[in-house]
Ligand code: ADP
């Protein structure tokens with residue numbers, strides 16, 4: 480059964496690529512409004528699990544439930560329409576457009592007139608880029624482009640937002656800014672998050688609950704304190 484506080488649930492989800500089992504019988508649950516980090520060594524299957532949740536990949540076995548509905552066979556766009564949003568690992572802002580024009584793209588399909596303007600202002604605030612609305616996206620730093628994408632994903636008013644390595648390659652200050660954006664969206668708009676991240680300092684800053692994937696399986700789940708001090712987790716990160 481699927482209880483009402485569980486926004487996302489995978490049951491026995493499995494993904495094989497030829498002879499390789501990238502995700503092996505994973506049960507992954509996220510509560511409404513939760514901020515979860517998904518960690519694990521390179522190749523653990525983190526991006527594959529996210530792609531199975533968004534529908535970019537179809538599972539070999541198992542089911543995905545979102546807000547109590549079986550979405551295993553659902554088209555990715557329909558998942559987005561139902562409140563499951565994603566910001567991909569690779570930046571995908573339009574560099575030739577201004578920040579405001581970028582923000583308009585996802586919103587204009589959903590709203591017009593005053594409502595559209597309000598949602599755009601909201602998205603710019605969510606991105607922390609209100610002061611840079613008329614700047615070309617190409618003039619933004621890498622960190623600001625990530626902020627822009629998070630604001631655009633949040634403008635779809637999702638219940639769950641999935642982020643694949645949102646701070647990879649960013650400076651300490653840029654990481655802090657992204658952490659602030661995520662925490663604010665989680666607290667003020669009750670958006671649940673699943674964030675894939677390597678950096679344990681960043682994870683400690685944003686998440687209370689962590690899932691460790693290893694070789695396609697759920698290796699550990701617990702608080703950041705439990706995970707950080709677990710010698711078995713340290714061992715797998717050292718390649719043991
Ligand atoms: P992570 O994001 O944790 O680094 P991935 O989910 O990207 O790991 O990859 C998990 C495993 O699945 C790796 O061994 C990777 O090489 C393999 N893999 C991922 N995508 C594909 C694909 N499209 N075809 C074949 N193998 C893949």
Ligand code: MG
Nearest residue numbers: 525526527643
């Ligand atoms: Mg990955």
